[in-house]
Amino acid sequence: xxxxxxxxxxxxxxxxxxxxxxxxxxxxxxxxxxxxxxxxxxxxxxxxxxxxxxxxxxxxxxxxxxxxxxxxxxxxxxxxxxxxxxxxxxxxxxxxxxxxxxxxxxxxxxxxxxxxxxxxxxxxxxxxxxxxxxxxxxxxxxxxxxxxxxxxxxxxxxxxxxxxxxxxxxxxxx
Amino acid sequence: xxxxxxxxxxxxxxxxxxxxxxxxxxxxxxxxxxxxxxxxxxxxxxxxxxxxxxxxxxxxxxxxxxxxxxxxxxxxxxxxxxxxxxxxxxxxxxxxxxxxxx
Numbered sequence: 267x268x269x270x271x272x273x274x275x276x277x278x279x280x281x282x283x284x285x286x287x288x289x290x291x292x293x294x295x296x297x298x299x300x301x302x303x304x305x306x307x308x309x310x311x312x313x314x315x316x317x318x319x320x321x322x323x324x325x326x327x328x329x330x331x332x333x334x335x336x337x338x339x340x341x342x343x344x345x346x347x348x349x350x351x352x353x354x355x356x357x358x359x360x361x362x363x364x365x366x367x368x369x370x371x372x373x374x375x376x377x378x379x380x381x382x383x384x385x386x387x388x389x390x391x392x393x394x395x396x397x398x399x400x401x402x403x404x405x406x407x408x409x410x411x412x413x414x415x416x417x418x419x420x421x422x423x424x425x426x427x428x429x430x431x432x433x434x435x436x437x438x439x440x
Numbered sequence: 441x442x443x444x445x446x447x448x449x450x451x452x453x454x455x456x457x458x459x460x461x462x463x464x465x466x467x468x469x470x471x472x473x474x475x476x477x478x479x480x481x482x483x484x485x486x487x488x489x490x491x492x493x494x495x496x497x498x499x500x501x502x503x504x505x506x507x508x509x510x511x512x513x514x515x516x517x518x519x520x521x522x523x524x525x526x527x528x529x530x531x532x533x534x535x536x537x538x539x540x541x542x
Contacts (some may be wrong), residue, residue, distance in 0.1 A: 268444050268502055278454070286472070288468070297477070308449075314489050321508075325511070342532070358466060359466035362466045374451060377451060396505075404502050413511050414510065418517055419513075422516040422520040427522035
């Protein structure tokens with residue numbers, strides 16, 4: 267099991283690195299799918315099958331489909347790839363990357379020095395226990411998540427309408 | 441079954457989070473910024489699942505479920521905002537929407 271964890275962890279890190287460095291939006295999306303599937307494999311190797319299934323269905327399924335539709339509607343062509351390349355000058359990304367690497371080094375230091383060697387035994391926490399926790403002590407959180415999703419739905423519908431455009435600018439409402 | 445040190449799981453979550461953070465800070469295309477935010481939320485969920493697996497408790501996966509719901513709502517609203525930005529300014533440059541008005 268630990269080999270599966272390390273291999274999929276390496277795949278996830280490499281794919282994520284490629285997501286944030288690609289200039290073509292569709293290539294980045296495909297690498298994002300690979301990264302999410304690798305994280306799902308990590309979940310499965312950690313003994314969390316429900317989280318792995320949800321990762322594949324919701325992240326790699328639903329959210330990526332939304333991204334694909336938006337990239338299709340934005341109609342990003344070849345000229346956008348060259349523009350992206352211009353935006354990705356080293357002077358633009360060097361500073362934030364160095365600061366993020368410093369933060370990552372601090373995080374490694376804290377994790378490495380923080381106490382004894384905690385070990386994850388491969389004890390599986392199945393969907394039944396998660397469901398019992400979800401609809402037992404966490405039922406209020408489930409209802410709040412439902413309200414949040416409803417608010418997101420209404421907000422996305424309102425923002426997505428063409429009539430929400432300001433007067434005089436943009437196309438006529440359909 | 442062999443055991444995995446918990447530090448390795450947390451380190452993976454940290455690396456993924458920092459990659460997403462660097463993407464948010466360095467990119468100008470708003471679609472890539474949203475993708476990087478997804479990566480960061482996913483890394484936070486990974487940290488929760490690792491901690492839940494360490495103590496063989498269901499709470500980590502429950503928190504991952506809530507993060508998933510938040511990410512779904514966030515991406516729906518965010519992508520609607522991307523479409524509005526594109527319709528108004530005909531660009532996906534996040535710097536185009538640098539003024540507040542109204």
